[in-house]
Amino acid sequence: MKAVVSVTLKPGVLDPQGKAIAQALHNLGFSSVTDVRVGKRITVQTTETDPAAAHAQAEEMARKLLANTVIESFQVEIVP
Amino acid sequence: MKAGIVVFPGINRERDMAIALAQAAGSAPRMIWHRETDLEGLDLVVIPGGFSYGDYLRCGAMAARSPVMDAIRAHAARGGAVLGVCNGFQILIEAGLLPGALLRNASLRFLSCDCWLRVERTDTIFTDHWQRGAVFRSPMAHGDGNYFADDPTLDRLEGEGLVAFRYVTEQGEATTTACRNGSVRNIAGILSPNRRVLGLMPHPEDLVDPLMGGTDGQPLFHGLAAALAA
Secondary structure, eight states: OOOEEEEOTTSSOOOHHHHHHHHHHHTTTTTTTTOOOOEEEEEEEEEEOOOHHHHHHHHIIIIIIOOOOOTTEEEEEEEO | OOOOEEOOOTOOOOHHHHHHHHHHHSSSOOEETTTOOOOOTTTTEEEEEEOGGGGGGSSTTGGGSHHHHHHHHHHHHHTTTEEEHHHHHHHHHHSOOOOOOOOOTTSSSEEEEEEEEEEEEOTTTTTTSSOOTOOOEEEEEESEEEEEEOOOHHHHHHHOOEEEEEEEEEEEEOTTTOOOOOOOEEEEEEEOTTEEEEEEEOOGGGGSBBBGTTOTTTHHHHHHHHOOOO
């Protein structure tokens, strides 16, 4: 079973990379862009076969290591 | 003072730190590999700068979960002194020994330059060899030194007087331009509530000998050596 953990900066936390990318998109003519936020996508392969258990484990992994919950929030998705 | 320096894979400022500590204490610090868990007899544990684990995931995230960290937590809980510089500060924060987070520099650039720091309180083992409000020069070299914490945490830090150093101009003013990495409220270094754990981004250990270009960083190490003398 595969867990996909998406880690993104919380709203209100300055994202200088996102700002720089937004500026570059403007330079490329994408004038409709109003905001860009950069995050991480971490895929975790496990031997767990129960989706609910895999989900709970991945959330614990995110809280303990994958995300810094002071500045980041995360979302877990289980893929068979 | 018996000091130990923790070495993680990718740490590269441990020798600079050893020079500063040996000069102040009169004896060489112990080098502690990250798999060791015995910190018995140490007055001061220092986590130096560098790029532990290649800054994978987040700066300091891997090191903060390594075997030696439980021993450092126990040492801090006993009231032992802990100093984290640069990557060491990032590791202390990731380990939960100090609050907040260190984000990418606001400019997105790695900053290798001198800065000026103002000493915010002098009744600590780290700062009592300075005058209150003293301004000193320090080298800094980091890509992720932009201190961040939510407002309640910042208000608590300020209210309890746990901000040790702020980025200022040479004249001692905490202006936006003096804070090149974008740290909130110009915060360069913070203390634990018992004031025995200090983390800061700049490198005072790199200015402790006239041959290095100055001795502005010496009071930190002389203060520690005096406070922690057996």
